[in-house]
Amino acid sequence: MKILVSACLLGHRCKYNGGDNYSETVAALAQRHQLLPVCPELAGGLSVPRHPCEIVRGTVMNDRGENVDGAFRRGAAICLQKALDEKIDLAILQSRSPSCGVKQIYDGTFSGTLIQGSGVFAQLLREHGIPAADVSDAEEALAERRKGHESQADQADKEI
Numbered sequence: 001m002k003i004l005v006s007a008c009l010l011g012h013r014c015k016y017n018g019g020d021n022y023s024e025t026v027a028a029l030a031q032r033h034q035l036l037p038v039c040p041e042l043a044g045g046l047s048v049p050r051h052p053c054e055i056v057r058g059t060v061m062n063d064r065g066e067n068v069d070g071a072f073r074r075g076a077a078i079c080l081q082k083a084l085d086e087k088i089d090l091a092i093l094q095s096r097s098p099s100c101g102v103k104q105i106y107d108g109t110f111s112g113t114l115i116q117g118s119g120v121f122a123q124l125l126r127e128h129g130i131p132a133a134d135v136s137d138a139e140e141a142l143a144e145r146r147k148g149h150e151s152q153a154d155q156a157d158k159e160i
């Protein structure tokens with residue numbers, strides 16, 4: 001399968017604080033799958049390090065009150081285009097990020113409070129019908145996609 005992944009999960013040091021979110025589970029996927037690492041925030045022109053950001057009433061702001069929404073949405077659009085061009089099967093994304101978060105994000109108060117919701121990039125993928133999974137659900141999401149591929153192949157066999 002062709003899998004888009006948050007670059008920080010593969011050890012790219014693109015987190016706001018210059019760190020990464022290296023995941024052995026995700027790195028091991030490279031043995032059996034083609035991985036396409038992207039970082040929407042860097043793609044949008046943001047630098048490392050950068051101020052932490054959260055989505056405040058629908059607009060991405062940093063903790064100094066500066067509006068960085070344009071950079072987030074530009075980067076998300078660039079990475080979406082990559083996903084479409086490469087016809088990816090699945091995206092596996094870092095948890096809780098204002099770009100990549102799939103299930104939960106911070107609530108916009110910079111107090112560490114989580115709410116249900118998605119980051120800008122994860123939301124854009126969803127709007128374009130591209131399946132995106134939180135890294136904590138990677139195994140289940142892969143199994144689900146595998147099942148989908150198998151049933152498509154069965155259907156194609158029946159039609160021959």
Ligand code: SF4
Nearest residue numbers: 006007008039097100
């Ligand atoms: S935008 Fe996504 S890929 Fe980039 S550092 Fe944040 S979580 Fe990782």
